[in-house]
Amino acid sequence: MIYDFTNFIDLPHIGIDSIEKNTGKLIGYRTVGEDQISSGKYLFTKKHIIYSKIRPNLNKVALPDFMGVCSADAYPILTVEEKMNRIFLAHVLRSDYFLNFILSFSSRTNLPKVNKSQISKFKCPLPPLSLQNEFADFVAQVDKSQFACQMAIKLWRNSLKSSII
Known part of the structure; x- marks a missing residue:
C-alpha cells in the first residue's frame, strides 16, 4: 500500500466503480491527480489481477495491461508465473465456482466484503x-x-x- 502519490500523479487510478461487473472491463477511470486521492491505495502492474473485495457478488475482477494505483477496496493479486497464468486465474475468480465459495463468507448485510484470509482458503484444481x-x-x-x-x-x-x- 502506498500513501505518497508524488511519483504516481499521472498513473491511472482504478476504483471499484471502474471495473465492469462480470466482465472485468476497465471503464471510466481517471488519473491519480484527477481524483486527488489522499488515502492509502495499492500499486499494481500489468502482471496483477485487480479483485474487488467489496460486494463480491458483483464479480469485479480486472486484468489491467498497464501500471496504476487501485482502490484500497480491491486487492492487486500477483500470480507465481512459473505455476499459474494470470488470465487463467482471473477466469477462475470470475467463475460461479469461486463466487459461490466466496459468497459464503459475505455475512455483512449492509456492505458485503471479503478479506485476504477468506480468499486464501479457496482451493481449485490447477x-x-x-x-x-x-x-x-x-x-x-x-x-x-x-x-x-x-x-x-x-x-x-x-x-x-x-x-x-
Whole structure:
C-alpha cells in the first residue's frame, strides 16, 4: 500500500466503480491527480489481477495491461508465473465456482466484503501451466473475435443509418 502519490500523479487510478461487473472491463477511470486521492491505495502492474473485495457478488475482477494505483477496496493479486497464468486465474475468480465459495463468507448485510484470509482458503484444481497458457491463448482469440464482431455491427449500424437518411 502506498500513501505518497508524488511519483504516481499521472498513473491511472482504478476504483471499484471502474471495473465492469462480470466482465472485468476497465471503464471510466481517471488519473491519480484527477481524483486527488489522499488515502492509502495499492500499486499494481500489468502482471496483477485487480479483485474487488467489496460486494463480491458483483464479480469485479480486472486484468489491467498497464501500471496504476487501485482502490484500497480491491486487492492487486500477483500470480507465481512459473505455476499459474494470470488470465487463467482471473477466469477462475470470475467463475460461479469461486463466487459461490466466496459468497459464503459475505455475512455483512449492509456492505458485503471479503478479506485476504477468506480468499486464501479457496482451493481449485490447477492444470499444468501449458494447459493454462492454451486457455489464455484461446481467451485472447475469443476476445479478438468478439471485438471484430462488435466493430462489424457498429459499421453495419452506421451504414444502415446513412442509407436511411
